[in-house]
Amino acid sequence: MVDSKDYSIQPIKGTEADSKIVLLTIDDAPDQNALEMAKILKKMNAPAVFFVNVHFLSSDESKKVLKNIHEMGFAIGNHTMTHKNLK
Numbered sequence: 001m002v003d004s005k006d007y008s009i010q011p012i013k014g015t016e017a018d019s020k021i022v023l024l025t026i027d028d029a030p031d032q033n034a035l036e037m038a039k040i041l042k043k044m045n046a047p048a049v050f051f052v053n054v055h056f057l058s059s060d061e062s063k064k065v066l067k068n069i070h071e072m073g074f075a076i077g078n079h080t081m082t083h084k085n086l087k
């Protein structure tokens, strides 16, 4: 779960969570290496979240890549429309 105070990732309370678990996130999908990363992670049976920048979805090919990643079972997240600096 995400701690609402500092946005750190914490084990879910009341579970036998393994302290050595990591959350894999891939930013800037479906940029050039996203599909290759998805194939490697799938082969390694490693779940991950692919965060998408909408400006990378301008071509039919990039939309196909994202659909492919989704169909491989990966979660998809929003990484802004334009990758604007949010500071």
Ligand SMILES: [Zn+2]
Residues within 6 Å of the ligand: 027, 028, 079, 083
């Ligand atoms: Zn990014």
